[in-house]
Amino acid sequence: MKPLLWETPSALRALLCELVSWESRTLTEGERTFAPKIADKLRELAYFGEHPHDLALHDADLGRQLVTALYKHPEATETVVLMSHFDTVWTEEYGVLEPLACQPEELTKRLLENKEDLPEAARVDLESGKYLFGRGTMDMKMGLALHMQLLEKASTEQWPINLLLVTVPDEEVNSAGMRAAVTELVRIREERGLVYKLFLNSEPSFSQNPTDIEEYIYSGSVGKIMPAALFYGKETHVGEPMKGMTANYIASFLTQRMEWNPLFRETDLGESTPLPVSLQQKDLKLQYSTQTPYRAAALYNVFLLKRTAADVMELFEQVATEAMAACNASYRAICEREQVAGIGDVRVLRYEQLLAHAVKKMGTAEVERLKNDVLQQTEWDDREKSLRIVDNLMIQCQELAPATVLLYAPPYYPAVNTSNDPLVVQSVALMKKTAQALGNKIEQIHYFNGICDLSYVNYEDNTNGWAAFESNTPVWGDTYSIPFADMAKLKAPMLNVGPFGKDAHQRTERLHVDSAFVEMPVMLETLVKSLYDVHGNL
DSSP states (O other): OOOOSSOSHHHHHHHHHHHHHSOOBTTSHHHHHHHHHHHHHHTTSHHHHHOGGGEEEEEOSTTOEEEEEEEOOTTOOEEEEEEEEOOBOOOGGGGGGGGGTTOHHHHHHHHHHTGGGSOHHHHHHHHHTOEEESTTIIIIIHHHHHHHHHHHHHHHHTOSSEEEEEEESOTTTTOHHHHHHHHHHHHHHHHHTOEEEEEEEOOOEEOSSTTOOOEEEESEEOEEEOEEEEEEOBOOBTTSGGGSBOHHHHHHHHHHHHTTOGGGOOEETTEEOOOOEEEEEEEOOSSOOSBOOOEEEEEEEEEESSOOHHHHHHHHHHHHHHHHHHHHHHHHHHHHHHTOOOSOOOEEEEHHHHHHHHHHHHOHHHHHHHHHHHHTOTTSOHHHHHHHHHHHHHHHOGGGOSEEEEEEOSOOBOOEEOTTOHHHHHHHHHHHHHHHHTTOOEEEESSBTTOOGGGGSSOOOTTOTTHHHHHTOTTBTTTBOOOHHHHHHOOOOEEEEOOEEEOTTSTTOEEEHHIIIIIHHHHHHHHHHTTSOTTOOO
């Protein structure tokens, strides 16, 4: 039998370095060309030479593609889905070393020559010789390399279980790749008669503090949703300030109440979500003038464990209503002090209410024209388009002003967790035992806090809470959608078992080489083989 391509630690390291060298920052040409390169790499395996139709490219969006590669045992139906993403964040923080950001061996050597420039923790790790530095080494091309190694070994040794590798673009921004992959996963399952037994992701294990060198496995993933607001006041000249109301004044009341608000904290299985913070706040003036800014917008980050989009919108509306009551009370006191009538109270309404009002006033055709004016602006992303659609409608519906319009902006990651599934309980125990045999220690975390594509499988929502997201997301169905129905069809437990690393999304991003090239291959092989018995029976 020919030796395997990626079986040894040195061969696996070389594979990782090759994958990293294919620069694939989100929304770049490198991201668009990565999937065909992976497909070509997988064609080097004998199995796909014999089964070429089990390896395929699928369209995501914007010229980007995802890859599926199925090893199908003739007698098996049970299937492990190996999930990964191949896009990375950008690299400008590397400064003069940016040309080496995607060359791990060279970067690590160069950093060693200039180690005094690194923070102490990174310098210590660099000097230890146990870390490989570079963009994508940790997050998460090592996970993809491990899955490729598993696929090669399973197909060569004919393990009596199926493996379906799925690697996607765009996890770092909108998860367009995984949202497209959901429909393909449903289709492949039905066409090939598969039963999905486990969704296995290999996002890296994140340290919990700067000195933490423990490894973790995750049996779920935290959710994320982005409530947003468009604030519409009344314009005036700065020389006549009491004839108007700035949107910035209105916004300040809501942002004060959204930042770190414990109402949005959730706790489950002993773990809690981080508190909400604002991700953006700005007025919508495109140039300076002495006209006051009367339109502004804000985005807020909210993490989820059990709540639905409907639950969060209810809370958001409650907080916004309280904020605007305070705003109105403050404004009325100022008007009384200045002995002016004022322009009235700020109202709170949801985007769906604004949309219904606009359709009644102008008709569906005109509303669609106003929306399309925004959707055609290719330089704006989905968040900007969402805000600008609301802005366009409010400009035509100023009888509603002053107002705070509540909406959702993409992306939305539902929370997911299968910690109590018997297979997960058994697998977690096995991974702890295996790590101990390797001289290591791992702990279980119930919710992966890095946000990942596991959010788009095993969806559960008996209350149709997703409908609040659809009806209050201005770009829904045009430039952004989520296949909720197909997600609900992908019922299987999930685990995230990946290599240890540090400083994802930083210039000191690094991968622990023993974890990645020695321990993790054993861990993942042990896990997959545990899903069938020692006699090869399913």
